[in-house]
Amino acid sequence: MARYNPAAAEPKWQKAWDEKDCFAAGRHSERPKYYVLEMFPYPSGKIHIGHVRNYAMGDVIARFKRARGFDVLHPMGWDAFGLPAENAAMQTGGHPKDWTYGNIEVMREQLKRMGLAIDWSREFATCDPEYYVHQQKLFLEFLQKGFIERRESLVNWDPVEMTVLANEQVVDGKGWRSGAPVERKSMSTWFFKITDRAEDLLDALDDGRLEGWPAHVKEMQRNWIGRSEGLMMAFPLSGDDLPQDKLPIYTTRPDTLYGASFLGVAPDHPLATHFAEKDPEAAAFIAECQAQGTSEADIEKAEKKGFRLPVTGRHPFTDEELPVYIANFILMQYGTGAIFACPAHDQRDLDFARKYKLNVIPVVCPPDADPSSFEVADEAYVGPGTMMMSGFLDGLPAEEALPAAIKKIEEMGWGEGTTNYRLRDWGLSRQRYWGCPIPIIHCDNCGVVPVPDDQLPVGLPPIDASEFKTPGNPLDRESTRAWREVACPQCGEMARRETDTMDTFVDSSWYFARFASQPEDQPVEKAEADAWMPVQQYIGGIEHAILHLLYARYFTRNLQECGYTEISEPFTNLFTQGMVTHETYRDLNGNWRLPEDVRYQSAPAGEYPDAGYQQIQEWVGRGAHGGLQHTLFEKALSNESFLEAYYKQHEERFGYHYVGANGLELPVLIGPIEKMSKSKKNVVNPMAMADAYGADAVRFFMLSDSPPERDVEWTEAGAEGAWRFANRVYETVAKGEGIMRGCAAMPTELSDDLMALRRTTHKTIAGVTGDIEHFRFNKAIARLYEFLGACKNLRSDGDAAPVAAEALGVLTQLTAPFMPHLAEECWELLGGEGLCTDAAWPEANEALLTEDVVTLPVQVNGKRRGEIKVAPDAAEDAVKEAALAQRDVARFMEGKTVRKVIVVPGRIINVVAG
RNA sequence: GCGGAUGUGGCGGAAUUGGUAGACGCGCCAGAUUUAGGUUCUGGUGUCUUAUGGCGUGGGAGUUCGAGUCUCCCCAUCCGCACCA
DSSP states (O other): OOOOOOOHHHHHOOOOHEEEEEEEESOOTTSSSEEEEEEOOOOOOOHHHHHHHHHHHHHHHHHHHHHOOOEEEOOOOBOOOOOOHHHHHHOOOOHHHHHHHHHHHHHHHHHHHHOOOGGGGOOOOHHHHHHHHHHHHHHHHHHHHHEEEEEEEEEEEETTEEEEGGGGGGTTTTTTOOOOBBBEEEEEEEEEEEEGGGGHHHHHSSSSTTBOOOOHHHHHHHHHHHHEEEEEEEHHHHHHSSOOOEHHHHHGGGGGGGGGGGEEEEETTTHHHHHHHHHHHHHHHHHHHHHSSOHHHHHHHOOOOEEEEEEEEEEEETOOOOEEEEETTTOTTTSSSEEOGGGGGGGGHHHHHTTTTTTOOEEEEEEEEEEETTOOSOOOSSSOOOSSSSSGTSSSSSSHHHHHHHHHHHOOOSSSEEEEESOEEEEEEEOOSSSSSSSSSTTTTEEEEEGGGGGGOOOOOOOOGGGSSSSSSSGGGGGHHHHHHOOOTTTTTTEEEEEEEHHHHTTTTTTHHHHHHHSSSSOHHHHHHHHHHHHEEEEHHHGGTTTHHHHHHHHHHHHHTTTSSSSSOOOEEEEEEEOOEEEEEEEEEBBBBOOEEEOOOOOTTTOOSSSSHHHHHHHTSSSSSOOOHHHHHHHHOOOHHHHHOOOHTTTTTEEEEEETTTTTTEEEEEEEEEEOTTTTTTOOOHHHHHHHHOOHOOOOOOHSOOOOOSSSOHHHHHHHHHHHHHHHHHHHHHHHTTTTTOOOOOOOOEEEEEEHHHHHHHHHHHHHHHHHHTTTHHHHHHHHHHHHHHHTTOSSSEEEEHHHHHHHHHHHHHHHSHHHHHHHHHHHHTTTTSSSGGGGOOOOOGGSOOOOEEEEEEEETTEEEEEEEOOOOOOOOHHHHHHHSSSHHHHHTTOOOOEEEETTTEEEEEEOOO
16 A cells, blocks of 8 residues: 655645635625634744744644635745844845845745745735835824834944843843843934833733733733823922932822832932032942842842932921932832832832931831831831821821822822823834934934935935944945935935834834735725734734733834724734744763754663673663663773763763764763754754655644643654654545545434444534634644544444544544645545545534443542443433442442442432442 | 742643643653664553552642642742832
């Protein structure tokens, strides 16, 4: 019998789908629409296995929904602007554009090899002028509507990438890609006023609009937006030579105002800066604060430090004069950059007060403490309690004192209750070449002038590849002068183009809308876009939980307000898939080794039953490993430096070996299973795997081993398992060759074994359907394995023929979303009509989902002792009787009396006896 | 520190509302076939015990006829946020 041959079958069926244009969206107006999207890839060079997992998931959904009668939109494109292209240009001497489009060519072919059900007619790259022209139009529209503004501010400067970064792109005080410590710089740059929408972005997380999102992603966004309710108020200042007569502060604990013992400002607060101009000591203190690191570890170690300013602030309730300090723990970016400090109820304030011997006045008394003697020692009390030493607030519970204090301050006209957000505006300017140009002209006479519509797009000037050898932005150099210097559209005088380009996260903030609708004259056509949007199922990595997903939500609100869509939330259901991991390998020199260099060779088990072998086995930690190769083994025992190396890495395992380029066999150490990364070389090439096992097997394995939200370890054994499955399906189906062609109708009466098979068939349909709908791909696949086992020995004569045809057809169709090529091959073999891809998803027959006879376990005192077979609708008394009469149950009941019998219909019987 | 998860065989993982713990895959063991092997097929595989049986879901308590699942307290791991006033 011929084996399944993926190398021949896969291109054949891809061609067939292509010729029929199977996956074009929008051709069935009568069908309900379904939009499934995976986060589009950055064209880095070639597809990695993580892409395969991501797109395989989307593909299962797309094919499944299509078979279920939806008109499915499943597009693909390229997030194509970005710094790696410039870095590649710097290293290879090419042009970012050539590099990018070259990569796209390669990756498109690789994706096509995976047999994805994608509507390729909608493909675009964000670096296509046809795409970014609309992004420039949107920029100008947003600017006009006031969603964007230009302002001078302190920005995060990445000294390695030589560009500004958004707050979201600074991790632990370091650039998200370069890892270089970020510097603070004052620059004039463009901002999306995302804070204007902070409230709605937050509200939507809880009001049901994002019910289909994972809770942890919503939690991350909630934290990032960081809403807090509090009081904004100003303390009147006294002192000589003041730059301001009041100090505005923000607090979430106005209830503790009576416990105030000092005021504090951030080192870069204007008040601090003012006094530093005349006082070198103050200046020195500020400099010291700024040198302090911002990483987690630095903050842990940092002592609370302050510098006393020659100023005091008047307390609103007591009229007491409070000292004012510059304090190193206050952040200029949060609130107003100034605080009032209540040491008794804030740990940082307490540390500070102890150091500078300031008052510690407890004003909230814990429920179980005595107000007359309650004191705070080294630990601030932050729990609930009753107000004390607090004038008009005394005796109130703290949670009531809070609004009362706000009310009082508002009545005094000193401040008001406000909502504060941690989220800050999204800086979009980047000092890079390979990005979407910001369509603005700067004119000495007219200021900031938008580029007129008829001059769009503002393209990127062609520049020599050698320009990229110099760090910095090539758009801001002599070589691009002709591009930069233009006439002002308003006054006609010579003016200067904006040389910054947009953050690439702008590109990915609306691409999903453009997939849905691609008119030439505007970003999207509303009716067409809304016919598809929102994206019903979005799939991507958790690493975008904040950046991309927050920006896209914000952008959609802008689009809505500009009338491009009705929706405010772009993604109804979000699924964040886990990463693909692999073992790591290092040779004795400590160099990382590629999995493909590591050869697997078995050693006869137990051939070295001496003490040394036992020792190695112990280190290996996996008993009879069988994977130890004896030459390696001898080396291990005789080579002291190897053993030493092994001791050094005792947490790693030992095994296998690799064959070096010079033909020498060298041992390798097997390290921990980690996310695949180029630096650790634990990557596998999905195309090489597709060559070896077929694209179907690679897709299948990526979905079979772990729940999709969890990390999955790539193993060759697993891929082999998938390959074995494909072959077994094919061989099983081959036994029923042509069986679907002219098959007899299903007889009304069937023998028990045929009936049982039909039940299994329909239960499998119901199970797999539910599993796919709920993203339980691993379970769906487990069911397919089981069902394959049930189909193994089926007969195809007489009455059995229609039953077998049904079973094999269903097996083929249920396998199709996972292994689409194999399914077509099987469908053809069975004599199915048309393409399997076009066939309607099988429906489970409800009547076949229940059994005639059910087997119920019988417990005695909670322990399973036997089982009985009864009709599912048998009367409770009859079930009880049968249970008690059962032989094993009766044996356990000897000498005991029945106290109670619990019957859970269709589930279990428990006899309580004593 | 705050918040969120997770903890089940040698491994990845199953187990509707509390109702037969370990589906399915990998690995391993035995047998068959083959061409020397990789391959393929069949059977076995939580653990202790000669066995009837006992014990088993990170640890400890509790609720219940019955707990992997619910409650409380611990422990461990992972993730996110963090001098956020």
